[in-house]
Amino acid sequence: MAALDPLRLTARVAKRLLVDGEVSSAELAKVYLDQIAAVEPQVRAYIRVTYDNAAKYSTKVDREMQAMRGPLAGLPIAIKDNMVTEGVTTTCASRILHDYMPVYTATAVRQVWDHHVVMLGKTNLDEFAMGSSTENSSYQTTRNPWDLATVPGGSSGGSAAAVAAGEALWALGSDTGGSIRQPAALCGIVGMKPTYGAVSRYGLVAFASSLDQIGPLTRSVYDCALLLQHIVGQDPNDATSVALPEPVALPDAERLDGLRVGIPAEYLAAGIEPGVRARFDETIARLEELGGTCTPISLPHTEYALPAYYIIAPAEASANLARFDGVRYGFRCADPVDLLDMYERTRGEGFGPEVKRRIMIGTYALSAGYYDAYYGRAQKVRTLVRRDFARAFADVDLIASPTTPTVAFKVGSRTADPLSMYMCDICTIPVNLAGLPAISIPCGLSDGLPAGFQLIGPAFSENRILQAAHALEGAIGFAPAPTFCDSGAVAPDGARTEARQ
């Protein structure tokens, strides 16, 4: 077997090695399980590693190669732990679902399983996908392999860190306000949120149903397209899922001649760090070298998107999370005196602080007398945000922005102020409100940490986005790999403390 570097290997190359017989599926799985053994104590990307499954299933793929072939067969994958997997616990990183054993499998996961991918495990997240750092996990905080003192982003921080750290070849995540793109940016990998409805949400534990989408986290744009190809499609079990008007194509573009890209002034005003801004400007210059034209545009209601999101997402969450009541599954408090006591204590003890905050905001916004002032108004803002995008896409093919205003921040540096954490998603949230597809690709380093470049397209323009991202990826030639260094922790008050693991 050729020596494989899990920090650099792509699915595209791994598949070629498998097909050529250079490596077996079992050997490939072992590369990742060995890397997990080596770095997981520091990174903590997984809530559960399915060692037995990975070893046994990859061996089975090797043995039954004739029956179990296809573009994904034998390639190891990590799954965010908010997608239900029959026979493998699904926790949503919440105490309330501790040891929950699903009795069915999410459609998107079923689709990749049916293509004989090898599941390595379930990855960490902010509890119920509510957060931007994985610090809201009730199990562990995942660390960013580029600097173990910093967060990997979130909420799909476990999936992003696993891919970046070579603990997975690729992964599935979910994105409600940036939860795929933001951690992909902070971890120096590719992450895509498809058009709302492109991927079935059946079996994705619901956070905000009108915003949630499953998507890929990968090491290349090609891999992203390859994985996306296999998870899209209409699903009778998700009434909001739709068939894409054209199949997802594997990207091959090297030039971007004639591509019109808009740069929204409002996104660049949103407190972008100088280093992130510099990498963004360089990438725009590359885009023009490839034949694209860039023009400034305006998305005038951008500043209202975050307030609207923080009504709509919590409102939907407060309804979706009503099902966790200690009756049918999950945690139940000890010795309840009556039914109401059981509901209240089960939820009070079972949910963490951020989830409670959002349930409270959502319940407040939907309560009698406040509906019009909050939820009604937020849904109108959503219309204005959609109109902004529609107007912009009359003149441009794609919109470009930094994915996040900053590179990875220190663990603990934003937990004391929920609003400062919400600001991480200022460039990604409007995309979810409008249901649009968007990708984040790494565009260089700032202070040794990755910066992300976001491309947003009209609904169902996945192929256009992937082609543009692929050509840009080639021009950027992002080469560095994470170092697993540790710059030392910073306490919430800013005081420097001893580096800890």
Place this chain on the structure above:
Amino acid sequence: MIGEDDVRYVAKLARLRLEQDEAARMAGELAKILAHIDKMSELDMADVPPTAHVLDVVNVTRPDKPRPSLSRADALRNAPAVSDDCFRVPKMG
């Protein structure tokens, strides 16, 4: 402005037991978040229709035919308490 009494009232609606210090902290945090959210009131949106759904999808239905569903055993598998093939809960207060 949201105060501690509002927090307790909303927590009751949400079936969420909050500890004493939790309710006090929550009041401060929610006030700050809601102040940010109030930015929406700067906009005159009298003529703007609310977004109910981002795609043109209406009335998705399927044939009304019986099909296999979760077995009783599977449905009860994760229940904290079961008796006589039913979910068991404490008495009503």
